Amino acid sequence: MRRIAAVLFALSLCAAQAGAHGTSHGHAEPQQIDFAKVEIKTEKAAGSVYVLFGAGGNIGVSAGPDGVLIVDDQFSPLADKIRAALKPLSPGQLRFVLNTHFHFDHTHANPVFGREATIVAHANVRKRLSTDTVVLGETYKALPKEGQPVVTYETALSVHFNGEEIRVIHFPAGHTDGDSVVFFTGSNVIHMGDDFFAGRFPFVDLDNGGSVEGLTRNIAEVISKAPAGVKIIPGHGPLSSVEDLRAYHSMLVETTDLVRARLRSGRTLEQAKAEGLPDKWKEWGSGFINTGQWIEIVYRSLQQSAGKKAARDFGPAPRDAASRLSLTGESPADWRALARRAGL
Numbered sequence: 001m002r003r004i005a006a007v008l009f010a011l012s013l014c015a016a017q018a019g020a021h022g023t024s025h026g027h028a029e030p031q032q033i034d035f036a037k038v039e040i041k042t043e044k045a046a047g048s049v050y051v052l053f054g055a056g057g058n059i060g061v062s063a064g065p066d067g068v069l070i071v072d073d074q075f076s077p078l079a080d081k082i083r084a085a086l087k088p089l090s091p092g093q094l095r096f097v098l099n100t101h102f103h104f105d106h107t108h109a110n111p112v113f114g115r116e117a118t119i120v121a122h123a124n125v126r127k128r129l130s131t132d133t134v135v136l137g138e139t140y141k142a143l144p145k146e147g148q149p150v151v152t153y154e155t156a157l158s159v160h161f162n163g164e165e166i167r168v169i170h171f172p173a174g175h176t177d178g179d180s181v182v183f184f185t186g187s188n189v190i191h192m193g194d195d196f197f198a199g200r201f202p203f204v205d206l207d208n209g210g211s212v213e214g215l216t217r218n219i220a221e222v223i224s225k226a227p228a229g230v231k232i233i234p235g236h237g238p239l240s241s242v243e244d245l246r247a248y249h250s251m252l253v254e255t256t257d258l259v260r261a262r263l264r265s266g267r268t269l270e271q272a273k274a275e276g277l278p279d280k281w282k283e284w285g286s287g288f289i290n291t292g293q294w295i296e297i298v299y300r301s302l303q304q305s306a307g308k309k310a311a312r313d314f315g316p317a318p319r320d321a322a323s324r325l326s327l328t329g330e331s332p333a334d335w336r337a338l339a340r341r342a343g344l
Contacts, residue, residue: 035077040085043239045231047187048162052085054078056105057235060098060182060191064162067092070117071182071191071233072100073109082109096120096159098168099149100193100235101176102128103205104140111147120157121149122170124178128208135205171195171218175202175235177209181222190226191233195219198237198244200287201251201294204301212301216252223249236287251284259298269299 033055040054052059055078060071068090074082086094097113099121100106107129110119121129126149131142151157159166164186171179175194182191194202195218204210223245226232232240255277262272273292277285285291 033075033077035075035081038078038081040078040081042085042089045187045189045233045239047184047189048164049184049187049189049231049233050089051233051239052082054081056108057100057103057194058191058233058237060184060189060233061086061089062162062164062166062184062187063089063092065092066162067095069096069098069159069161069166070094070113071098072106072193072235073097073113074105076109076112079109079112093117096161098159098166098180098182099125099129100182100191100195101125101179102133102208103135103176103194106193106235107143107147111144114146114148114150118151119147119149120151120153120159120168122178122180123152123154124176124209125149126152128176128178133208135208171221173209173211173214174204174218175210175215176205179218181218188227188229189231189233190222192222192235192245194235195222196232196234196237196240196245196248197287197289198234198240198248199284200237201255201284201289201291201297203289204297206297206301206304210301211305212252212256212298213305216249216256219245219249219252251281255281255294256298256302259295260302263299263302269296272299 035055038055040052043051043053045051045060048062048064050061050063052061054074056074057072059074059082062069063086068086070086094113094117097110097117097119099110099119102125110129113119129143130148133140153168154170156167156169159168164184167183167185168180169183171181179193179195181193181195184190195215197203202215204212204215223242226242226245230242232242232245234240258277259272262275267275273295277291277295281291285294289297
């Protein structure tokens with residue numbers, strides 16, 4: 001996994017060149033990026049929702065008569081450029097910042113925007129941002145008070161803003177243990193955070209509560225609730241469709257099944273990596289997580305899951321996101337129904 005960290009650092013140096021679709025995952029320190037060269041580009045998703053592409057995670061924007069709400073905020077040296085990109089969308093004030101998870105490339109500007117807006121995130125995000133946290137062997141210092149979420153939740157919450165309900169739902173044990181998916185219910189847009197890397201193998205933070213199997217289940221749950229024509233903002237990559245999300249889910253299922261079979265047959269990690277993956281997934285390894293690194297992530301995740309399953313055999317099974325949000329055991333028709341049922 002140290003090799004993955006090295007790749008992430010190298011790619012952060014190239015973040016400006018990758019800026020059009022926010023492809024750098026941004027675990028490097030910000031001084032390694034030439035922010036003067038980063039251009040913030042705006043694309044309308046649907047309704048009152050836009051997406052900003054720059055360096056780091058894609059920023060979702062709700063702009064309208066109530067002001068501005070953003071989902072994630074990239075890096076603090078880009079704050080003025082982000083403000084400049086927001087200004088044509090709405091003359092109103094920035095009022096809310098929603099963090100989809102705790103990673104550096106999605107929250108580094110929290111201390112800047114937290115002075116003027118309310119930061120909202122899952123409780124695990126506040127927990128990790130308020131203390132030193134290790135990601136891929138590198139320690140990231142706690143954010144100052146003004147950069148920490150002041151509103152937290154365990155399962156879900158709603159922000160009624162710019163004429164629609166913006167529903168924020170926690171999906172556990174996916175990319176991390178604090179992931180949330182943001183549903184713009186009137187605009188018909190979903191912001192996936194880093195649960196979704198469009199067309200590429202994802203980084204799954206196994207050391208901070210992430211799980212490949214959990215991520216796969218969470219993606220399936222979102223797909224089952226996604227209405228026709230929905231626009232999907234990934235954490236990294238271009239504005240996408242539910243068909244793109246289905247392709248991503250198929251990749252997760254098929255590659256995990258292949259690695260699981262190798263693990264069960266007794267192959268070591270190096271042997272599993274040496275066998276590679278079918279050519280159909282070759283392009284998915286052209287991002288900062290290549291094929292060998294993805295196989296390693298899946299292999300380690302399956303090993304961790306096996307250990308956790310053995311431990312759970314001695315205690316009650318935890319509820320997953322779907323069962324916690326639909327306590328009657330019924331399956332809502334779409335995510336609008338899911339949102340109504342999950343009222344706090």
